[in-house]
Amino acid sequence: MPIALLKFPIDLLRDIFKLCDPFQLYCLSKCSKRTQRSIKLSGTRNWKMFSGSNRTAIHVDDWMYSFEKAEKPEAHFKQDHFYRHMSIQCPDGDVDLFFILLDTFGIRLVGMLSIDFCDFESFSNKAKLLIERNIEIEEFCIGNTREAIDAIKIMSLVNRMNITQEFECWPRFLCKFHYQLNKYPKKIFINWSFWFDINQLLNSTCVRIVLDKSMLSNQDIDVFLRKWKRAGEFPNLRWLQISSKKIDKNSPILEMIPPIQSVNYVRIKSPRTEDEIVENAVQVIKEDGRVGWLNLELGRWPELKFLVSNPST
Template sequence: MPIALLKFPTDLLRDVFKFCDPFELYKLSKCSKRTQRSIKLSGRKNWRIRYFDPGTVIIYVDHWLYRFEKAEKKEDYFKGSMLKPMSMRYPDEVVDLFFNLLDTFGICRVGMLSIDFRNFESFSNIANILIERNMEIEEFHIGSEPDVKDAAHIMPLVNRMNITQYFECDPRFLCRFHYQLETFPKKVFINWSYWFNIGQLLNNSCVRMELFKSNLSNQDLDVFLRKWKNPETFPNLGWLKIYGKKIDNQSPILDMIPPIQIVGNPRAEVTFGYRKDIVDGVPVSKDDGTVGWLKVELGGRWPELKFLVVNPDDTVITSR
């Protein structure tokens, strides 16, 4: 027997919606615009949403995950499992579904946005709407692609997005374009970072940064570390790691010719939290007394610089 659900008193309707899981609420939202608006009566929770290109959207709260995946057959629409994590097929296009869920549940924070740029238009649509809504994006990941045709248009959008915690960039962008990262979340990882120049390094505000396949030279790194020694610069920096073929033994970094490390006993090991990041590093001090540990190794395919800034609260220094 059909039930005139929307004729229920508001308080009763709110209680009914509170006991529904997101899949049930999503199904109801597809009935009508009025039903979709009514679902917000269930109250605003601290929902987060994740988008994985090309076909998965996840919303989560209180350690529960609800996975929406593209259905290959119409008979699979709205089929879901009650396992954790949960999953449900959906008929919408991915971008439409993403914004449908934002609006239906009143989600105001994106936990992760992962794009592989097979369809730059889709990413552009998502990015522009998130920018218009000024929505926080905790983590943004650009997946690896052998040919990123629209690479020249990527960074201007990234710089306008409100990415707060983590930015990861895996693809090898075309060399003929200029790329500039102007805004920095807490953590940055760039795989093919040849385009990340000294100007960007000097302007970063990261806590942790890792640059692979870098073109930064000894001279660049010397400039950066000398600026770091100023008490007012890079107050957030805790960890810097750079792999680059231009790191060599031809010129000094802080008046030291690489390789840079302490040789002999006792051997110093600097532990950052649960990670053992640097062994035999050389202590470097800011003018205000803050200590960083520097190690530069030239062996292997990619010479490597590691720089760890000591935080007395979570760093342990031992001798080996």
């Protein structure tokens, strides 16, 4: 016997929709436009979207539900409950899938957005919608995209997006362009970081910074650490890691000639993560008394590690 679901009181309808998983809600949304509007009543839960190049997932109530484009009409609505996976109809592929789920569930938070071997137009369409709606993006990752020539356009959009937790960048951008990161999330990791210059480092507000294959020199690092030592500067910074062939044994950093290591064995570990460890470190003390632990080793890729103590721990 059919049930006139949409005639239920709003409070009851909200409770019913809260009991439904994303697959059930998506199927209901296809019944009518009115139903599609109504299922957003379940939106008080902490919906979070994760979007890659071929698949988009919805995280809610500690579960992840994966959606992808149905390659054939007969696969539409096909579900794999063991893997929490559903195939849905998306005429325009990944971008269409992204828009459908964003609107169907009224998503206001993107947990992860990544570009990985996709074309710039697809990313641009997603990014512009997120910018227009000012949707928070916790983590943004530029994977090993083949279209590094589009990096200058990608960075322009990155600086307009609301990225709050982490920016991760793996590809080697073309050297002929100037790239700038204007907005700083809590963490940044840049694999080919030659374009991240001393001015960007001095302006950063990050908690964690990892710059691989950098072009920062002894003089740059000396300028940064001298600024860090001043009271009130870089209050958020807890970890800085830089590898650069521009680091050498010819110029001092804080009056110390590299390599910079303690004569006594010291091993300092961050209480938050497993990889933030400094061995044989020397102390660098701020004007306000906070301690930083510095190690700089020379080699094929000289590497600096700098761990800042947290007063609360």
